[in-house]
Amino acid sequence: xxxxxxxxxxxxxxxxxxxxxxxxxxxxxxxxxxxxxxxxxxxxxxxxxxxxxxxxxxxxxxxxxxxxxxxxxxxxxxxxxxxxxxxxxxxxxxxxxxxxxxxxxxxxxxxxxxxxxxxxxxxxxxxxxxxxxxxxxxxxxxxxxxxxxxxxxxxxxxxxxxxxxxxxxxxxxxxxxxxxxxxxxxxxxxxxxxxxxxxxxxxxxxxxxxxxxxxxxxxxxxxxxxxxxxxxxxxxxxxxxxxxxxxxxxxxxxxxxxxxxxxxxxxxxxxxxxxxxxxxxxxxxxxxxxxxxxxxxxxxxxxxxxxxxxxxxxxxxxxxxxxxxxxxxxxxxxxxxxxxxxxxxxxxxxxxxxxxxxxxxxxxxxxxxx
Numbered sequence: 308x309x310x311x312x313x314x315x316x317x318x319x320x321x322x323x324x325x326x327x328x329x330x331x332x333x334x335x336x337x338x339x340x341x342x343x344x345x346x347x348x349x350x351x352x353x354x355x356x357x358x359x360x361x362x363x364x365x366x367x368x369x370x371x372x373x374x375x376x377x378x379x380x381x382x383x384x385x386x387x388x389x390x391x392x393x394x395x396x397x398x399x400x401x402x403x404x405x406x407x408x409x410x411x412x413x414x415x416x417x418x419x420x421x422x423x424x425x426x427x428x429x430x431x432x433x434x435x436x437x438x439x440x441x442x443x444x445x446x447x448x449x450x451x452x453x454x455x456x457x458x459x460x461x462x463x464x465x466x467x468x469x470x471x472x473x474x475x476x477x478x479x480x481x482x483x484x485x486x487x488x489x490x491x492x493x494x495x496x497x498x499x500x501x502x503x504x505x506x507x508x509x510x511x512x513x514x515x516x517x518x519x520x521x522x523x524x525x526x527x528x529x530x531x532x533x534x535x536x537x538x539x540x541x542x543x544x545x546x547x548x549x550x551x552x553x554x555x556x557x558x559x560x561x562x563x564x565x566x567x568x569x570x571x572x573x574x575x576x577x578x579x580x581x582x583x584x585x586x587x588x589x590x591x592x593x594x595x596x597x598x599x600x601x602x603x604x605x606x607x608x609x610x611x612x613x614x615x616x617x618x619x620x621x622x623x624x625x626x627x628x629x630x631x632x633x634x635x636x637x638x639x640x641x642x643x644x645x646x647x648x649x650x651x652x653x654x655x656x657x658x659x660x661x662x663x664x665x666x667x668x669x670x671x672x673x674x675x676x677x
Contacts, residue, residue, distance in 0.1 A: 320496025322360065322407045323353045327498050337502035340395055341511040349382070349390040350405045350498065359413040361490050363406050364391045367500070369399030379405070395505040402500040408492035412439050416483075419474055429470040436477055437463035443491040452485040509619065513551035520555065520600055520609075521580060530578055535605040539612045546616040553613055554621045558606070560588040560597050562629025565652075565661035573661075584625050585662040587632025593624075627653065628664045635664065641675060643667045 327350045329338040340346055348364045362379035377391040395401055415436050423429045440460035447453045462468065462476035476482075520538035524531040545553060561581040568575040575581065586593060596603055610620050628634055634641060635650070642664050643651040653660040668675065 320407075321494040322409065322496040324350050324362075324405050324407055324496060324498040325353075326351045327405055327501055330501050334499065334501055337400065337504040339504045339506065339510075341506050341508050342395060342398055343508065344511065345392050345394045347390050347392050348377075348379075348403060348405065349388060350379075350407075351387050352389050352405075352407050353387060354409065357414060357417070359410045359417065360389075361408050361410045361413070361492070362389050362391075364393050365404050365406055366393050366395060366503075367402045367404070368395075368397065369401060371402075376406075395503065398505055398507055401503040401505050403503055404500050405498040406495065407497075408490070408495045410490045411493055412443050412486050412491045415439050416478060420478070423470050423474045426470075433463045433470060433473055436474075437461075439491065440477065440482075440486075443486055443489075446491055447485060447489045452489065455481050455485050458482075509551065513619075514549060515552045515554045515621070516545050516548070516550040517554045517556075518545070519583075520558070521597075532580065532599040534599070535601040535609040539609045542609075542612055542616055542618060546618055550618065552619045552621050554623070556583040556623050557586050557625050558583070558596055558600055558622065559586045559593055560590040560595055561585050562588050562631035562662060564630040567660075567662055571658070571660075582662060584623075584627065585629035586625060586627060587629045587634065589631065589633075592628070592632045592634060626666050628666065629662055630664060632664070638671070638674065640671050641666055642670075 328348070329346065331338055350362070352360055352362055354360045363376040364379060365376050366374040368374060374396070377393045379389040379391040382388045382390045389405075389407075393403065415432075419432050419436055421427075422432050437460045440456050440463065444453045444456040444460065447456055459477045459479065459482040463473050465473060468476075518538070518541070519533075520535055521533045523538040523541045524533035525537045525540060542553070561583060562585045563581070565573075566575040566579065566581045566585070567573065568579045571582075580599075590598060596606060600606075613620050628642075630650070639650065645651050650664050653663040653665050666675070
């Protein structure tokens, strides 16, 4: 994945916003979530003196369009650590930013609640509050809210009332509610945009059922090889057990050289079908389907039936070969060779897998990619 624009030197705005989380490798990689998953965005914010700060998390979808803003709160008093919960609503590459500002109205309310009852510069404090409320009213988007704030500003200047009564009018719940929803914002600062990869729900969790189609022939005779058509008849039972994903081992032709019997035994009878991970025979390799399972059309029908039952199908894509795989003859350079020139088979001592050749990815990477 390409480096994201968030990677680089963090700019320090008028209000420092640092240690934004969740972030992976300083923004070089996206944090991850799934559609509908609620997660917390946190950041450390620094104000000045008795500043009162406000902050929001802004989610932007894959087109860059800002979504709903999530108000942040200080997670523990005095820690300067703020957080908010957000929920992405669609799959895609999103970004999020933390936006912070100084709230002069909230700071004034704190100061006024101390000075006015004590009779300290009460007239001056109330006039300063009235001026702030008038400015704040201009930023309120709805006329009803504007009227509430302007009425509070008018009360702050009403000399016929006692100073404490004028202050009480400005601190009335309806006025505070409007100014909390639409605060007066000064020194607005934004963090760098941080990348967020939003995936479908199944990327987060799911119950997987490992399923060998060849074992589902529908016959009592275990020697009868199952097909995709017969295996599809088992899918309703799997769905009924609450599984989300049907996981299939490799479905390709299986080699016969050094074919293993039951429990990895070295002697295989003519009836033994071999290990699915010993991929490849003269009938084909990774681009072929085992003929006893059926055709590609049969496989497509199997997937369609699974989809009807709200099941997904996962394939084991094993990059390894049996000695009979076409690649072994055409591209012997793609495998590890021992000192005697033989191709090294897979081992996990004391276990040996003579029927499987691991691929040497560094031998001819351009050829493998092609």
